[in-house]
């Protein structure tokens with residue numbers, strides 16, 4: 313399904329994607345288009361199957377995005393593994409497969425050929441189910457150079473077999489369906505903006521804090537990449553001049569203060585060592601004062617960095633996602649208590665700080681949102697089946713016995 317790429321049409325579709333079902337009057341008010349233009353656009357989008365009516369009562373119909381047909385494949389590529397997901401809209405099922413669970417890929421480093429093999433498997437499964445793949449997205453856990461379409465040079469060491477590969481070209485040539493390619497943090501931000509705490513925000517920043525820190529900006533309804541493709545890489549903002557040396561060569565980067573490793577390192581050895589950020593958060597929730605304190609201080613560091621972002625860009629909302637988001641009010645309390653965030657009121661900043669609503673699978677869900685937007689469709693909310701993945705093994709076993 314392709315619709316007219318006229319700017320007004322894109323405005324109407326963009327409004328429905330971020331705000332959900334709406335009357336034609338409210339679409340006209342919010343987009344600044346005339347009622348007659350909105351009416352004309354809605355009629356033509358209905359004819360093309362991109363939108364449909366949802367009746368509120370006998371007289372009033374809301375316009376909403378039509379449900380998607382077929383299926384969408386997403387790939388998440390990190391230096392440790394590849395995760396592939398099939399979102400099958402006809403049968404309303406999500407199927408996940410991870411490279412380390414496949415005997416032939418278990419011990420190999422993630423390569424483009426491995427990713428293609430996993431995408432082909434899911435595409436073939438989709439065909440067996442009569443739900444042809446209509447698009448695919450590739451999320452790279454690392455920076456992408458916008459000019460070459462390859463992984464940025466400083467990340468080559470982590471994904472060596474990808475360094476010369478124009479990712480978009482590679483998958484489009486082999487799969488012949490629309491392909492979206494982006495950095496993991498950008499996709500996570502798109503998920504949070506589409507279906508989480510960023511819904512309806514004109515300008516939005518989502519921070520993903522887990523093993524690393526990445527940020528994704530959504531500006532004017534789309535991911536903001538900047539000229540280089542590296543916009544939102546806030547992990548290397550310098551927070552403490554005399555802080556620890558970071559692998560990027562600077563001292564006191566946010567990365568050396570607010571990632572899983574930094575948080576674990578900051579905890580004193582009290583006889584029950586914590587090995588993951590999940591452990592620290594769990595202990596803090598159970599009342600461990602040292603764990604609470606270190607998460608609060610992580611919030612302070614984030615506040616210092618994000619206050620600068622607010623001064624430069626001024627997003628309407630900033631959400632904290634990734635594993636650290638699970639610390640909820642503890643980390644948010646630290647962030648709001650930082651002097652730099654408190655001082656924002658002096659410049660009249662109304663930026664809202666919050667915890668992301670989509671903490672698990674934000675990358676895959678954002679990759680899905682990106683494909684839906686690329687094929688001119690979308691969804692107003694996440695359906696429960698999209699967040700309940702089934703492993704490929706059980707799915708194929710069921711197909712074989714059924």
Ligand SMILES: [Zn+2]
Pocket residue numbers: 547548558559560561562565567
């Ligand atoms: Zn750094």
